[in-house]
Amino acid sequence: MAKSPEDRHPVKAFGWAATDPSGDLSPFKFSRRETGDEDVRFKVLYCWICHTDLHSIKNDWGNSTYPLLPGHEIVGEVTEVGGKVTKVKVGDKVGVGGLVGTCHSCENCLNDLEIYCPKLILTYNSIHTDGTITYGGYSDHMVANQRYIVRFPDNLRLAAGAPLLCAGITVYSPLKYFGLAEAGKHVGVVGLGGLGHVAVKFAKAFGAKVIVISTSPSKMKEALEHLGADSFLASRDPQQMQAAMGTLDGIIDTVSAVHPLLPLLSLLKSNGKLIMVGAPEKPLELPIFPLLMGRKTVAGSMGGGMKETQEMIDFAAKHNITADIEVISMDYVNTAMERLDKADVRYRFVIDIGNTLAATKP
Ligand SMILES: NC(=O)c1ccc[n+]([C@@H]2O[C@H](COP(=O)([O-])OP(=O)(O)OC[C@H]3O[C@@H](n4cnc5c(N)ncnc54)[C@H](O)[C@@H]3O)[C@@H](O)[C@H]2O)c1
Ligand SMILES: [Zn+2]
Numbered sequence: 001m002a003k004s005p006e007d008r009h010p011v012k013a014f015g016w017a018a019t020d021p022s023g024d025l026s027p028f029k030f031s032r033r034e035t036g037d038e039d040v041r042f043k044v045l046y047c048w049i050c051h052t053d054l055h056s057i058k059n060d061w062g063n064s065t066y067p068l069l070p071g072h073e074i075v076g077e078v079t080e081v082g083g084k085v086t087k088v089k090v091g092d093k094v095g096v097g098g099l100v101g102t103c104h105s106c107e108n109c110l111n112d113l114e115i116y117c118p119k120l121i122l123t124y125n126s127i128h129t130d131g132t133i134t135y136g137g138y139s140d141h142m143v144a145n146q147r148y149i150v151r152f153p154d155n156l157r158l159a160a161g162a163p164l165l166c167a168g169i170t171v172y173s174p175l176k177y178f179g180l181a182e183a184g185k186h187v188g189v190v191g192l193g194g195l196g197h198v199a200v201k202f203a204k205a206f207g208a209k210v211i212v213i214s215t216s217p218s219k220m221k222e223a224l225e226h227l228g229a230d231s232f233l234a235s236r237d238p239q240q241m242q243a244a245m246g247t248l249d250g251i252i253d254t255v256s257a258v259h260p261l262l263p264l265l266s267l268l269k270s271n272g273k274l275i276m277v278g279a280p281e282k283p284l285e286l287p288i289f290p291l292l293m294g295r296k297t298v299a300g301s302m303g304g305g306m307k308e309t310q311e312m313i314d315f316a317a318k319h320n321i322t323a324d325i326e327v328i329s330m331d332y333v334n335t336a337m338e339r340l341d342k343a344d345v346r347y348r349f350v351i352d353i354g355n356t357l358a359a360t361k362p
């Protein structure tokens with residue numbers, strides 16, 4: 001007789017999950033699968049809070065399944081590997097980002113672009129091949145096929161490095177693909193949050209000239225002095241916007257809420273590209289004439305493939321790119337979500353799972 005999904009998941013696990021669209025997270029007991037031949041099991045040490053976690057627990061996109069256990073910027077230490085695992089060994093520091101499964105045979109998978117596989121299985125809120133719901137990193141351990149495991153460079157500080165597993169690849173991949181990762185390119189970054197602040201760091205490391213475009217003039221000092229941006233544009237100041245018209249080769253838009261695109265399109269040079277990575281819950285208005293006048297492009301980009309994710313993390317280690325973080329304990333997570341909603345964090349919350357989760361076990 002076929003095994004039920006529960007029988008296939010005999011390993012007890014514990015984490016924090018939301019049970020309805022209020023988004024309140026609370027302690028949650030569940031189970032994970034045994035370590036298969038190709039699987040890597042690891043003890044979670046840190047998990048970061050991506051704005052996608054907030055959208056998901058609140059069902060902003062209408063696709064949430066509860067209980068929903070978020071977290072897709074996860075690092076930890078390997079505790080067990082399957083017989084066919086060659087990538088890592090017990091004791092290694094590893095990470096998992098946004099995906100844990102794909103078909104391995106479609107055109108995207110064969111071209112190291114698994115993230116665009118039609119059979120993509122996300123790290124949480126997805127259906128795994130055995131019919132069970134995937135649960136993310138706000139939990140004591142994870143198990144994933146070695147293909148989705150990222151080796152963590154020794155010299156990258158663990159606590160600050162993992163936001164790169166989602167935030168980092170989400171900005172690194174489009175900077176490269178859209179030809180903005182080059183010296184001399186003039187790149188705008190909109191929305192100086194988790195994604196935005198690492199976008200500034202990567203674009204600078206690629207040698208681009210970087211301007212931060214923000215509704216909050218209070219972020220100017222940090223953007224210039226701390227993150228190393230070349231200039232700052234207060235997007236609500238018409239004079240500053242006028243002066244910057246037609247100056248940018250590309251813009252990485254990380255804004256999490258509905259916002260006007262027209263002012264951003266006007267900042268682009270001819271052939272300039274507005275690349276959307278933020279995922280507002282409602283459609284945005286796209287004015288067409290500003291696109292025609294100057295042959296401009298509006299594009300989107302999601303995460304990146306596993307090969308590029310490893311490349312990104314190695315690049316980050318080489319150029320000493322980490323995220324700016326605020327470390328929190330597990331029981332602070334609901335307050336952290338409220339603060340994230342108000343953009344009250346510089347720039348990424350990280351849950352110290354390794355030291356604080358166990359104490360919350362009922
Ligand atoms: N494309 C992808 O693969 C991918 C990956 C990760 C996250 N995301 C999405 O990217 C977005 C940003 O994620 P994050 O973790 O960096 O979030 P964040 O909350 O850390 O940053 C969002 C930024 O947008 C700004 N912002 C919010 N509303 C705004 C508005 N109306 N006008 C101007 N600025 C505004 C905030 O001040 C903040 O600086 C989210 O929607 C998230 O779901 C997409
Ligand atoms: Zn994310």
Ligand SMILES: [Zn+2]
Nearest residue numbers: 103106109117
């Ligand atoms: Zn595929």
